[in-house]
Amino acid sequence: MDLQQRINAFTALGQFLSQFSSEKTLKNDAIQGNDLFFERMSQQLDTAVHHNGWFTRENIQFALKSWGKALSEENIKKWLSKYPIPKKTNLKTIAIIMAGNIPLVGFHDFLSVLITGNTALVKLSSNDSQLLPLISEYLIGIEPSFKQHIKITNKKLENFDAVIATGSDNTARYFDYYFGKYPHIIRKNRNAVAVLTGKETPEQLNALANDVFRYFGLGCRNVSKVFLPEDYNFDPLFNGMFSWKHMINNNKYINNYDYNKAVYLMSNLDLLDNEFLLLKEDSGYSSPISVLFYEKYKDLSEIKQKLKSEAEHIQVIVSDSGIKEEVPFGAAQKPQLWDYADGVDTVDFLLKLP
Template identity: 60%
Template sequence: MKLQERINAFAQLGSYLNTIVLNPLDEKFQTVLRTTKANNGWFIEENILHALKSWSKALQKDNLEKWVSNYQIPQDNIPKSIAIIMAGNIPLVGFHDFLSVLISGNRVLAKLSSNDKILLPFLTSEILKIEARFVDYITFTDEKLENFDAVIATGSNNTSTYFEYYFSKYPHIIRKNRNSVAVITGDETPEQMEALSEDIFRYFGLGCRNVSKIYVPEDYNWDHFFNNMFVQKQIINNHKYANNYDYNKAVYLMSNIKLLDNEFMLLKNDNGFSSPISVIFYEIYASNEKLRSQLVSEKENIQCVVSLKDIPFGEAQTPQLWDYADGVDTLSFLIAL
């Protein structure tokens, strides 16, 4: 397949995803939804549809062409087999790697997370209807990975150590734990703060692009924050989320740890980044200059920064195709193989 043919195929997939978003009651899709939710209780319909809507926008033809226009993708390269070890923390979290491998003309050898093993095979079946020649380029396996040329693996800090050891002799991208942060000045509008609630609560905060920590200025008026979080108060009605909220609150209180609490989220003063579900860490900063220096020094722990000057509030979970995880250009890596 030529590059333009691959672009056209994924653009058609994007159009198909848009029809699903507009008509989620489609019988086939409802079967996929039920199976997915039964497999992973965190994958509720609202969040699955949000992920599909984001991808339907990303996979527009103009967007795909803009993305690949920055690269020299060979038209006649011999396809390499790329092993992809996917995470399963949010719906379709591994789709960008899947897309990057195929759009670059290479073959996918994917090992799915047990937490997200329904959605990508479903999308694969749809893209094969659009472009049958992809059948020789896509393989899913539950077995030991073998006969591959390079690796893209995403996991925790612990599993990344294993990945680094096991795949050291292959060209690889190994991703570790990262979290996202927000810098609040107090000058944000109510609309911007409500948008921040989307960055915090979408996918129950399980994604690396979810804001898990906020930085606030000295003498910050917390009403500015909490008043605009109440738009998300219904999240406590999810029993899995509520169980985490109750558990974390009990643990902190038994340890005499001071908390800010609005009955569906907890704020804890902490210099860490990876906060538990239902908890947001916060730090108080004295000057913007010192904070920016601190963020640079912590860049290996930070996926993205949401603020008035960085990623706009509300857009953390809708990255562009060229917004690469961990800042590692996946497409350049694949083209250079």
């Protein structure tokens, strides 16, 4: 199986996933593999929703839409154009330990391993165990040569050459202990932040709400903290957040809101509250569900330096203030194939394995 065959298979997968990216699935009879996999995927989406209460149909559809767009032949070739992808396949077996915080959160690692001709040995999170096995079956159905390259297990990981593991700061210590002797990428907690100047438009603040609330704030690319000028007027920010007021209809989310509000009030902490989101002044980066931390600054140059010095805590910077590598409001959960988690180039890591 050469590189073009692998690209063709993932391009077909992108077209397949796009059918499930809106509230009403739109079957396209011209898409490869639909006769065998369309109905199964429709049923599997229902299973995923029931399996994990945080995986709402809306959020799963958003994830599938994002991957459907990303997996075009043009995007894949643009992504891979700077790398010397080998013609040989089955070079190494890469153990991938996936997180389960948002739907298909480990798919980029899975894609990177397979597109470079390696074998993926996947350990799924129990929270996100419903979609990738069927996606793997689809890939094998489209390109049977993938069968020897995809191994999904719930047993102890054995017989691998390198490790890509994603988890919390606590699990990262566990990963370091057990896998430190192998070539590895071990990811820890990170969060997105937003830097506001007070000059943002209503449209930008509405878009920021998407960065805050998509996936209930559980993703590493969700904005969990905002930096604000000292004289900031909070009204426009709250007005922007109001576009996600439907969050109060989700029992799991609103239970977190009620709990966090009670804990903070019992501790006599000052809060700003719009009845579904709590704003808390805090120097930390990782806010609880339903809470958005904020920190004030005197000068923009001061905050630029702070973000540079604390980069290990930050996944994405959302802003329109000229900060290096900032992304536009509303784009935090729309990474490109070449936007790597923690800034670690996964493909480069795989290609340089001894």
